Structure formats: C-alpha cells, structure tokens
Amino acid sequence: MESKELVKIAVNALEEKKAExxxxxxxxxxxxxxxxxxxxxxxNQNQLLAMQDEAEEKLRKAGVEEIRNEGNRTSTWxxxxxxxxxxxxxxxxxxxxxxxxxxxxxxxxxxxxEL
Numbered sequence: 225m226e227s228k229e230l231v232k233i234a235v236n237a238l239e240e241k242k243a244e245x246x247x248x249x250x251x252x253x254x255x256x257x258x259x260x261x262x263x264x265x266x267x268n269q270n271q272l273l274a275m276q277d278e279a280e281e282k283l284r285k286a287g288v289e290e291i292r293n294e295g296n297r298t299s300t301w302x303x304x305x306x307x308x309x310x311x312x313x314x315x316x317x318x319x320x321x322x323x324x325x326x327x328x329x330x331x332x333x334x335x336x337x338e339l
Contacts, residue, residue: 225287227259227308228339234311235336237282238264241275245319248339249331259308261328265319269298275313276302 231248238246243264252259266272280291288306295302300315301322312324325333 230283230286230288230306230309231260231262231339232336233282233286234262234279234306234309237279238262238275238311238313241271241278243271243275243313244316247325248334248336249325249328250334251328251331253332254328254330258305258310260310261324261331262309262311263314263319263324264312265314265316267316269300269315272300272302272313272315273297276304279304279311279313 235246235248243266245265247263249261249263250259251257251261264275266275276293283291283306290307292305293302300318302313304311304313314322
C-alpha cells in the first residue's frame, strides 16, 4: 500500500480517538528515514494508549505487517515505525518539550486532503 494511503488510515484512526493537533510532515525530500511523520498529542495516558492501539489495529488491517513501537504503557512519547510512515504520539507536555514540528520545519506541512 502506498505511504499516502497509510497516512490517511493513521490520521483517521487518531481522529477516532480524539487526538489533538494532528500534524502531517512530508519528509521525502529531506530524509531517508520515512516518507511522512504523523505527530499528535493526547490529553492523558489512557487516550495516548487508545490512540496507539487504534492506529496499530487499523494499519494492520490495511496490511502493514511490521510495526515497531518504541515506548511502553507508561511512556509519554510513543513512536510507531511503520516503514514509510512514522507516527509520534505525545503527551501535551512532551510534544511542547521535544517540538518535532520545529525540528522538522524543513519538511512540508500538509493536510490529509493534500495527500
């Protein structure tokens, strides 16, 4: 499946769990790590875990066989490496602290409609 479609699936899953401030960063022209970053934050730990579970379930149903997760059930930053897309899920505080949107400012901010 094309990475654009995976991003749409991931964003939809995160929206279902009321993720906040979802950003899509196109990093194809500046990095070999992946094609896209999806960044979102949650109000609390339970929501953060629900977002991870929903995204993982929807991506697996779409055929993504390998998803490598960094972080555990008590982490406030969960990284989901899905190959061509990398999903970063944060607590509100950690998102502000690590500020990936600023670090990856050379990437292109896009919306789902632009995919």
